[in-house]
Amino acid sequence: MYKLTQQEQLVLIIGIFSVILLIVETLFFTSNLMEKTLFLGGTTIGISLLIIYIFVIQPMKGQIRPPPYNQYYTSISPAFRPTIIPAPKKVKKTITRGSCEYCGKKELMGFTCSYCEGYFCTEHRLPEKHGCVRMKLR
Amino acid sequence: MYSFTETEKRDLLIGTAIFVLVELSFAIYYTNTFLELLILGILTIPLWLFHELAHKFVAQGNGLVSDFRLDPNMAIFSLFSIVLPIKIIAPGVVLSSGEYRLDTAGRISMAGPLTNILIGGIFLVFSSFMPIDWIVVVFLLASRFSFDMALFNMLPFYVLDGAKVLRWNQSIFILIFSLSVIAWLLHPLDPLRILGFLGGY
Numbered sequence: 105m106y107k108l109t110q111q112e113q114l115v116l117i118i119g120i121f122s123v124i125l126l127i128v129e130t131l132f133f134t135s136n137l138m139e140k141t142l143f144l145g146g147t148t149i150g151i152s153l154l155i156i157y158i159f160v161i162q163p164m165k166g167q168i169r170p171p172p173y174n175q176y177y178t179s180i181s182p183a184f185r186p187t188i189i190p191a192p193k194k195v196k197k198t199i200t201r202g203s204c205e206y207c208g209k210k211e212l213m214g215f216t217c218s219y220c221e222g223y224f225c226t227e228h229r230l231p232e233k234h235g236c237v238r239m240k241l242r
Numbered sequence: 243m244y245s246f247t248e249t250e251k252r253d254l255l256i257g258t259a260i261f262v263l264v265e266l267s268f269a270i271y272y273t274n275t276f277l278e279l280l281i282l283g284i285l286t287i288p289l290w291l292f293h294e295l296a297h298k299f300v301a302q303g304n305g306l307v308s309d310f311r312l313d314p315n316m317a318i319f320s321l322f323s324i325v326l327p328i329k330i331i332a333p334g335v336v337l338s339s340g341e342y343r344l345d346t347a348g349r350i351s352m353a354g355p356l357t358n359i360l361i362g363g364i365f366l367v368f369s370s371f372m373p374i375d376w377i378v379v380v381f382l383l384a385s386r387f388s389f390d391m392a393l394f395n396m397l398p399f400y401v402l403d404g405a406k407v408l409r410w411n412q413s414i415f416i417l418i419f420s421l422s423v424i425a426w427l428l429h430p431l432d433p434l435r436i437l438g439f440l441g442g443y
Contacts, residue, residue: 108411116413116414116417119417119421120416120417120420123417123420123421123424126424126428127424137430138370140428140430141366141367141369141370141430142366142367142370144366144428144429145362145363145364145365145367145370145385146363146367147363148359148360148362148363148421148425149360149364149367151421152356152357152359152360152363152421153360155352155356155417155418156353156356156357156360159352159414160300160349160352160353160356163349164300164303164304164349
């Protein structure tokens with residue numbers, strides 16, 4: 105539960121006291137309509153300005169340190185919440201070891217065919233040499 | 243920090259127009275000349291506009307994303323209430339988004355009704371200095387509408403501002419609610435007759 109600061113408690117007491125004063129004053133001590141209007145107007149302006157300044161504007165300025173974050177409330181409308189969809193990452197694999205797909209010979213630094221992306225030894229690295237499927241389709 | 247979107251500007255304009263029209267349809271029983279209605283129309287603009295802007299600016303000041311949005315169904319319903327005897331004005335709401343604490347929600351909510359009480363008080367003070375009778379009546383009607391709005395918004399129901407203040411702190415709710423009730427009751431224009439309970443029209 106959020107605790108009020110001393111200043112806010114003081115304003116709360118002043119506010120309730122002046123509301124009671126407003127009732128007593130207008131009901132028992134004013135006879136003139138204009139006097140009553142003026143008093144009601146002046147008191148409402150005063151109290152509302154005081155409450156707005158202490159309870160709304162002052163915490164907005166950051167003059168009062170906020171209490172520890174324990175209660176969070178989020179918006180009701182889901183349409184207003186921005187959603188971030190991460191872009192799919194493209195990872196290019198470079199194969200450095202394996203066996204040739206044409207003759208089966210083990211090769212440490214082989215070649216990948218740019219058409220069929222197969223791994224080949226130095227002899228069969230060209231598309232013509234390993235009978236590349238993709239090249240034939242073209 | 244404080245910013246408007248294009249949709250919001252349009253929505254605020256439409257909402258203000260609806261509010262002024264409904265309030266004038268309310269006031270037409272008490273004032274009849276065109277000039278009175280014109281001045282009353284101009285005076286009722288800040289009641290609604292400042293109420294919504296207060297919510298918006300306090301929310302943005304607390305680091306939230308906040309926008310006024312028109313609710314089409316409620317806007318049409320509000321337009322219908324120009325003809326109906328029961329007036330309900332709720333063309334739209336201020337939507338705030340982000341993570342905020344319970345007290346921040348209360349502070350955002352209490353800014354609106356307090357602005358209405360402040361404007362009503364200013365109109366009351368103005369009205370007591372006005373020399374001509376009909377201008378006094380126009381100012382009193384405007385402050386009457388303002389106090390009505392403040393009291394209606396402070397009622398502790400689910401979507402209204404009062405519920406959010408009550409959820410935060412009871413004593414602050416009691417202070418603002420009693421202030422709006424007292425201002426509503428002690429207003430020079432009889433509240434019961436305005437609402438039509440005593441057959442004012």
